[in-house]
Amino acid sequence: MQQSKQVENSKLVKKLVVIVIGMFGFGFALVPLYDILCEVTGLNGKTNTTAASTENIRQNKSRTVTVEFLAITNKNMPWQFKPVERRIEVYPGEVKLVNFYAMNESGNDLVGQAVPSVSPGRGATYFNKIECFCFNRQPLKAGAETLMPLTFYIDADLPEDINTLTLSYTMYDVTEAVQGESTQLSQTGE
């Protein structure tokens, strides 16, 4: 084959390889893109993972909102985990403190991580947590029990048609991940 054709070929190959590498990167870029999209739109019931500020909270005492709490433990998480109060009434802008009860029923020291989700998803962005046990991992010694606090307020801009917000926590066992055991997150292959 002529020299010129080989040069042309390798030029095109280089361009195509760049596309391939770019698309490999794009696959990973989908991860933050997905999170951003969920955060912006409140899709998936994702709430903020950082504390909201307490300044400039607008209040609206003309209506009340029912806030329900759910607490679930993930499979293989041997904790008792439940809200102290299952449902409360608040007005938008009211700063409220509630507690969740947890008890480690196993014989091992474990570390839990609670992951929140708000339903309906549309209301998730109006649910502001000032202090939450879900911001940090929660270590609990074998047999110990604890109360974990959550301080929150509902944004005054919450749409009129949302009268009930359900906040659900799922408690995961992250002990192994914390210990840095890189092999397997949980031994459930069967």
Added chain:
Amino acid sequence: MSTMTDTHDDHDDHDHKPTGITRWLYTTNHKDIGTMYLWFSFTMFLIGGFMAMIIRAELYQPGLQIIDPNFFNQMTTVHGLIMVFGAVMPAFVGLANWLIPMMIGAPDMALPRMNNWSFWILPFAFSILLASLFMEGGGPNFGWTFYAPLSTTYSNDSTAFFIFSVHIMGMSSIMGAINVIVTIFNMRAPGMTFMKMPLFVWTWLITAFLLIAVMPVLAGTVTMMLTDKYFGTSFFDAAGGGDPVMFQHIFWFFGHPEVYIMILPAFGIVSEIIPTFARKRLFGYSSMVYATSSIALLSFIVWAHHMLTTGMPVAAELFFMYATMLISVPTGVKVFNWVATMWKGSMTFETPMLFALAFVILFTIGGFSGLMLAITPADFQYHDTYFVVAHFHYVLVTGAIFSIMAAAYYWLPKWTGHMYDEKLGKTHFWCSLISVNVLFFPMHFVGLAGMPRRIPDYALQFADFNKIISIGGFAFGLSQLIFLAVVIKCIRGGEKATDRVWEGATGLEWEIPSPAPYHTFSTPPEIK
């Protein structure tokens, strides 16, 4: 398209080729590599088919009788992986290797050594995948879609082998795709403009772009799986701030273009065969090109129709529903073009044409059930039932596989220099056609009645239909042995094929002798 050349006389036989095993190991010849791809894919087709037979044997009766559920799951998983990555895709790459250089008047593929690599890593990939079935704990059992956390938190220890083999398959596909693009861009004979290229070449060019766009995303997905499972990251693990639903988004961002990767070359094949046996030019050549391109572009914005039941907001569900339905427009253009090509043609019904006709009708049935699945409210009933299984087997078996069969019969005389046994070929066709419908059509009904897919047992009311389906399955599996017989018989001998082979055939590959010489178009033909 119908551009003619006179090149017959510059193919004196300088066919010195190396012999023995090294010919196949070291070859850079596009015809040799094409042949190896096709045999490899047929082997995988039989292995994957055998797994389907195991699945159908277990489902012949309600209850658990032959295999345990975990092995059943491994069979559904590996059957899917083998058929998608081992049978359909390599078959199309094999056809591309054989045909694209001959169709555009090039002496070989542009990157012959890479071509050798992209084939020879495939047997390793599939050996690894198949070997994992025999390891302690078994092979992959999380479905060919390997949703997290099934494939991460809950998968068995052989998952690393699965991931590694998917990486290798991906590399092979990417190399093959790069080769196809470079060949088509740089190696066309003088005068072969883009809009004169045969449609098979066009559809493959578009497929190759889809491949380099999404195979890297698949590689990224399995890499995330790998680090989630073995290195403590939490891409898909909610406890660590990840999200298992995100896995589905990333997977289907690859997965939907992937299903078009498996069907666009089929469109190209059928667009070659129907004009030949209708003895008319293809109706609407340029609309075919534009339709194929629009299908490819649309394939990037419809992925979430696989996930309509994951709790997306209504706006997103509507968007993905309408975008999906939009695809039926260019697809409809193609179907109407094929029908218009046959309209008032002088048709004859040799085996390739029979397969192509069955393709048009049965692929359209699969397309219609796809439209039904796209309707969001209806999908809540159909999702994860046998209706879905019926849908994608109509588009993949009677779509992709039938087109590959059609292509094999159509070009076999050019490859071997002998006509295949027409009687045996027609027997293969009719056996396949009847059994494939007995196999897949009743799945629509059991699906609508609520039978879930991927479950080794079922409620008693589905027993009769499942028996019929299984019988159809065994018959379809056995029918493919006739195909093997036809091919072997055709290689060994038979009526000498003429250069043109088919009366109505047009295109450069029919201008060269049959069998095609080892080296063709060493000097490029002139396209008028």
